[in-house]
Amino acid sequence: MTAHPDAAAAQRAVAAVWRIESAKIVATLTRLVGDFGLAEDLAQEALVDALAQWPAEGVPRNTAAWLTAVAKRKAIDGWRRRERLADRIAVIAHDLEREQDEAVASLPWDPDAIDDDVLRLIFISCHPVLSKEAQVALTLRVVGGLSSEEIARAFLVPTATVQQRIVRAKKTLSAAGVPFELPPREEHAQRLGAVLGVLYLIFNEGHAASSGSDWMRPELGVEAIRLTRVLAALMPRERDVHGLLALMELTAARFPARVDANGDPVLLADQDRSRWDRGRIARGRAALATADALGRGRGAYGLQAAIAECHAVAASVEETDWDRIVLLYEALGRIAPSPVVELNRAAAVAMATGPASALRIVDALVESGSLRGYHLLPATRAELLRRLGREEEARSEFATAAALAGNERERALLQEKAAGR
Amino acid sequence: MKYMLIMRATDEAVEAYKDMPFEQVIEAMGKYNESMIKAGVLVAGEGLTDAAEGFVVDFSAEKPLITDGPYGETKELFNGFWIIEVATREEAAEWASRAPLGPGSFLEVRRVTGVEDFPADNEWIQKEAGWREEEEARRARQ
Numbered sequence: 420m421t422a423h424p425d426a427a428a429a430q431r432a433v434a435a436v437w438r439i440e441s442a443k444i445v446a447t448l449t450r451l452v453g454d455f456g457l458a459e460d461l462a463q464e465a466l467v468d469a470l471a472q473w474p475a476e477g478v479p480r481n482t483a484a485w486l487t488a489v490a491k492r493k494a495i496d497g498w499r500r501r502e503r504l505a506d507r508i509a510v511i512a513h514d515l516e517r518e519q520d521e522a523v524a525s526l527p528w529d530p531d532a533i534d535d536d537v538l539r540l541i542f543i544s545c546h547p548v549l550s551k552e553a554q555v556a557l558t559l560r561v562v563g564g565l566s567s568e569e570i571a572r573a574f575l576v577p578t579a580t581v582q583q584r585i586v587r588a589k590k591t592l593s594a595a596g597v598p599f600e601l602p603p604r605e606e607h608a609q610r611l612g613a614v615l616g617v618l619y620l621i622f623n624e625g626h627a628a629s630s631g632s633d634w635m636r637p638e639l640g641v642e643a644i645r646l647t648r649v650l651a652a653l654m655p656r657e658r659d660v661h662g663l664l665a666l667m668e669l670t671a672a673r674f675p676a677r678v679d680a681n682g683d684p685v686l687l688a689d690q691d692r693s694r695w696d697r698g699r700i701a702r703g704r705a706a707l708a709t710a711d712a713l714g715r716g717r718g719a720y721g722l723q724a725a726i727a728e729c730h731a732v733a734a735s736v737e738e739t740d741w742d743r744i745v746l747l748y749e750a751l752g753r754i755a756p757s758p759v760v761e762l763n764r765a766a767a768v769a770m771a772t773g774p775a776s777a778l779r780i781v782d783a784l785v786e787s788g789s790l791r792g793y794h795l796l797p798a799t800r801a802e803l804l805r806r807l808g809r810e811e812e813a814r815s816e817f818a819t820a821a822a823l824a825g826n827e828r829e830r831a832l833l834q835e836k837a838a839g840r
Numbered sequence: 841m842k843y844m845l846i847m848r849a850t851d852e853a854v855e856a857y858k859d860m861p862f863e864q865v866i867e868a869m870g871k872y873n874e875s876m877i878k879a880g881v882l883v884a885g886e887g888l889t890d891a892a893e894g895f896v897v898d899f900s901a902e903k904p905l906i907t908d909g910p911y912g913e914t915k916e917l918f919n920g921f922w923i924i925e926v927a928t929r930e931e932a933a934e935w936a937s938r939a940p941l942g943p944g945s946f947l948e949v950r951r952v953t954g955v956e957d958f959p960a961d962n963e964w965i966q967k968e969a970g971w972r973e974e975e976e977a978r979r980a981r982q
Contacts, residue, residue: 428930435930439879494912641925642927644925646880653878702883834930
């Protein structure tokens, strides 16, 4: 390949390769150098080299092998400089050197070993010794191949904050002596749960932020879906991975209809269903079917996906199978009880059997006091009261809800309703 | 962003593939597909059967006319496609250039339309605002 006249274009090409290959590179390096933080640094340094060299010298044929070889050489150089301080390290460096020659001569890697390495990488990035913010940043950076700038833009925080989180996360993992291995069998379910939780958190950042003002955040939802697909390909027998993938696809199917031209959110009832992404709906349903086919029942993600599926297949709010949604919420309430699930169930009950029975559920919630301060509790109660013709009480509840709402647009809407409009 | 990678083969490519063992072709395609599945970017993909089995619907006349061909002057036929979901145009280009295709083969890469391609002020999306079910469900998990 000849030198590219457009350096920016070449840079974007390098970035594209990095996004595709970074997880494999860091995973392989981690296995070789035995230190996740060091591996990540080395990979980043190799990327800097690529950015400097590829635009002028052309993109090498096997980009991932090139980046890995450069990173390994850097590891060896670094150790050589300290060789006299630690003989043991010199031995490792020697092994590395030999391994590198072999790697260049033969196929770059054993694909099965890489799969396992990437899986280990995902589990390390979501390790419980890290804070949620650190898990999210590390997963996007190390598994997703996003730059600190991209992550910062997605989460509306300064780049320096993201960099600090990543540096601190690597130190924490190192200090805790976290090994580069899959969690032991007995911890498996719990640790996978944490991984799925992080992926879902990333997805929701993109989902909640589709305010139309920032283009990057819906992209974050798409990135979360991609990472979940990666996990599904690596762990095809895990029901909850497919369940989560189904939930994300079915939820994301509605993204195009969720905001209006002004960036204001559009209620489910008012969404133009022809704008829903049919491809996502089809893939979401297929993922749910895969989860079901594993024959271990539906987990919390699968049940939520099934609820989303009910909406996805309905032509309108009226034609939605609300009875089924009520049943699904009941099932969800049994395996993952939460007052918010209960509140959602009340909303579904209102659609299925009317406001009176729904109000009983909401009143029980009010009495339990568990959702105190949560504006959607009085807001839901107000809607039900209004439907029952108890206008005065409804207004007062809307006013309470407005006072509790944190989001300005939402507060304005509730205030209007309190005013009886 | 979704991109469609449309495979086109000229007579030259068809000739070249005749000498290649079918299993080898399948293996190469299988590996390529697997790499995209493992990267979480593959959304759909299908191969198309021989053009002789296909037909053309011509809209030149008042009533659509169904014929066996011709398919156009270049003899370049679509014979398969992939749809991938990636972050950038360059990423689509990188994946496309990894396809196991040889001389005479072309990949036409086209972006699949998204919501951004349609007018946002359309009456269908000019409706009242509000949060509800989705937001509640979202908060439930926080």
